[in-house]
Amino acid sequence: MASNGAASLQLPPRDGLGSGVASPGTPSTPGLALRSSNPLTSKFTTVLSTSYADAEFRDALGLLDQRGIGNAAETRRQLRLDVQKEVIESNGEIITEFGRVAEQLRRIGHTIDKLNKNYREMKSHVSAAHSATSTTLEEASSLINQRRDVETKQQLLQAFQEHFVLTEDEVAALTLTSEPVDDRFFRALAKAKKILNDCEVLLGFENQTLGLDVMERTTKNLNQAFQKLYRWIQKEFKTLNLENPQINSSVRRALRVLAERPSLFQNCLDFFAEAREQILSDAFYLALTGTSAAGREDHSVKPIELVAHDLLRYVGDMLAWQHSAAVSEREALEVLFVSEGGDIVKGIEEGRENELWRLMSDDTDGDAPSFDPVKALNELVDRDVAGAARILRQRVEQVIQTNEDTILAYKMANLLNFYRVTFSKLLGAQSVLLESMTNLEAEALRQFRSLMRDHIATLQGEFQHTPSDLGPPDFLQDSLKQLTSIMKTYETSLSSSGDREADFEPILAESFDPFLSGCENMAKNIQAPSSSVFLINCLTAAKSALSPFDFTSRRIEQLQTTIDQHAESLRSRQYSYLRTESGLDRLFSALEPLPIAEAAVPKMRSLEELRPEALTAASQNLDDFLPSALMDAMENLRHLQDSKLARDVTEEAAEKFCVDFEHVEELLILADELAEQKSSPKKQDGEAQDAPSFRALFPRTTGEIRVLLS
Known part of the structure; x- marks a missing residue:
């Protein structure tokens, strides 16, 4: 491109004969101009046809501009020479550098030759050594493999012994009665139970001898451990103080573990219930008399029998003691037997599934009733207070039978009703104590009805004499006072029925209706309108007595209807009197x-x-x-x-x-x-x-x- 540029920049010949441009003083003719303009036109066409957008052309012009080359004839002649010289010098430098590289390559090749020689020497030495030691290495490798197998078997044996075999100390902790029931015992017990569960894996192999032997030894140790735990709990129950809020945590833990043997657990509960029944019976006897069952007098206790002259208070104090004992017993047993996570329930359910009698039963397909901890707790509390309840029933029955006061009989029945409802909420509907309260309440109500009927029988003579002022007779006023006292007592009671009015109707039938019927019979013996006046006076007095209480509304409506009927009769009598007179x-x-x-x-x-x-x-x-x-x-x-x-x-x-x-x-x-x-x-x-x-x-x-x- 430089040569093309230089050629394009050449000036016309110095003599001007080759130039295609005519001088000003030269005459031009068309033929001469055409012949002389062809070479120049070609040059110009070449220059004009060059693309200045071409990158190489621009680089060439930029290079010329950097060298500061001017557009002169000398410069154009020298440019090619300079360029060729520079190319020659660059080629020489490249040849020199390549010579140095060739020298380095020769040195590297010499070094590689030495390394190959040393490698061949070492390889020959190694081959000789390997040939000499191959037998020893094979023996060593075999020994190492054998050692690795022995170590693996030793680890397996150690792991098996740690997992499936109880140590002597653990067996001693489980079976020897001289060893305490502590954390070590429970850890060994947990391990033994885990061994039994994991023995199912051993029984899955063809040779089941090992699994059966392990299970036999572990089961024997486990049974001895539960027997030891059973005897230890019985011993602890003899000295267990439920009144102490800090009940021994080990006893609670032992009970939760023993629950896995329902038969042993139930035996413990029976033993515990008998012990607690005796303790509470003695405590109730001490509270009643101030003297223990052994005859020792306790001056710190105020005997309940000191208030035996006040029959209602006497019965109330005995019932209050019974309720307090039942509540305290329930709270203590709830802490002792009902765990937060339901461990006893889980243990009993698991024990029921695994016990031999259930596995051998024909009714294995039937669903056994699930264990209800609350119900079991209520039954246990009921059994604990059963002895005291028998003493209570005897005392209360004696009071009911010797009482001759009608109001007191009803108040006593109402008091028994209150505690019956209370005990039903505390111990549930199926309890001996609740049954005793129900029977005592029924007995008190029977005594109340008997006394009321005897009282009515003594008033038969008064039913024949109408007061001269036609006012309510004395027996009716007395009965209304008595009824008011009864209604005040009933108003404060805890009626088990949702309809208190219907629940009170039998009381009205016994303590109110006979007297009102007596007044009606008396009114039949006198003439009108005195009979209507007498009955209205009696009915109004009865209505006034019943009005303050919300559970007599229907009876009040009936009384008002009867009053209105007799008032209408009086109204007719007054109208007839006005017309006649x-x-x-x-x-x-x-x-x-x-x-x-x-x-x-x-x-x-x-x-x-x-x-x-x-x-x-x-x-x-x-x-x-x-x-x-x-x-x-x-x-x-x-x-x-x-x-x-x-x-x-x-x-x-x-x-x-x-x-x-x-x-x-x-x-x-x-x-x-x-x-x-x-x-x-x-x-x-x-x-x-x-x-x-x-x-x-x-x-x-x-x-x-x-x-x-x-």
Whole structure:
């Protein structure tokens, strides 16, 4: 490219003959110009056709620019020479460097030759040594392999002994009674149980002798360990103090482990229950008498029998002691037998599955009932307090049978009901103590009913004599006081029934209904309205006694219905009295069927009661009756203790009387108006009226009657 550039930059010949450009003074002709312009045109075409965007061309121009080469004739001639010189010098330097590399390669080749020689010498020595020691190496390798096999077998044997064989110390800890039941015992026991479980792997091999031998030895040791644990727990139970909040943790742990042998565990529970029953019986006897079962007097205890004169307190103190003992026993046994993680439950379930009697049973397919720890705990507590409960039952039965007070009998039954509900929540529905409470409550209620019936039998004579003032008899007032005391007691009780009113109905039937029936029988022997007044007084007193209590609402409604019925009877009697004493009964009876219409007037004229002399007499009799009518009517109900009811009954009767009077008045006014209309033409003719008007003979108005009877 440099040569092309240099050629393109050559100047025309110095003589100017080869130039294709004509001088200014030279005349130009077309033929000469065409011939002289072809070489120059070719050069220019070459220059113009060169792509200046070509990278090599740009690099060549950049190189020329770096050298500072100017566009001169000398420079253009020298440029090629300089470039060739530089190329020659660069080639010489490269040849020199390659010469040095060749020298180094010769030295490396010489070194490699020496190494190959040494390698061949060493290889010959190694081959000779290997030939000499090959037999020894084979023997050593065989010994090493044998040693490795022996070490592996030794490790397996050691691991087997550690996992499947109990050490002498562990066997001694499990079986010897002289060794304590401590952490070492429980660790050995856990290992023995693990050995039994893992022996299933050994039984899976063809040769089962090893697994059977291990299982036989381990099972024997394990059985001896559980027997040792069983005897140790029985020994601990003899001196175990449940009142101590810090119960021995080793006993709890031992019980949870022994639960894996349900038969042994149940025997321990039986032994424990017998011991605790005796202890609690002695403690209850000490609390009752202040003297222990052995006869030693304890001055620190205040005997319950000191309050035996107060029967209710005496029974209450005994029941309170029994409840306190049951609660304390349950709390202590809950800590002792019911573990947080359910270990005893798991142990019993596992023991049931593994015991021989279950495995040999024909009913292996049936589902055995699952162990309920709460139920078992309740049963154990019930068994513990059974001895004290028997003493309690004997004492309470004696108190119930010797009691002759009706109220006290019911209070005692209510107290027993309270503790029956309490014990049912504490020990469940299936317990001996709860059964005792139920029987005692039933016995107390029977005594209450018996005393109540005896009391009613003694009052048969009083049922025949009605008080002169028609007030509630003394036996009813006494029975209501007694019933009020009973209802106050029942109000504070814990009724087991959801319907307290229905639950109290039998009590009302025994302590209330007989007296009310006696009052009703007494009322049959007296005349009305005294009988209704007497019964209303009795029923009102009964209603007042029952009203403060919410569990007698239905009975109060029944009493109110009966009171309303007798009040209606009194109302009818008062109304009849007003009609009779006022002298208007016949007049009311005669005019009552007649409507207030013109058609009724002719019939009125024919009535005997509307004749002038009869109507005048009735008016005079009414005038004589009205001034004291209300007071006389109230006097009829003077024995009715409910003054408001007496006033209401009289006012309602008077209102009914006024309504009847208003009907009569309207009929009389209608008759007078019709008569006046018929007599008007006669007055115009000068004729006189012969018959007087009804209103002239009977002038009283309804308004006057209402005022006088209000």
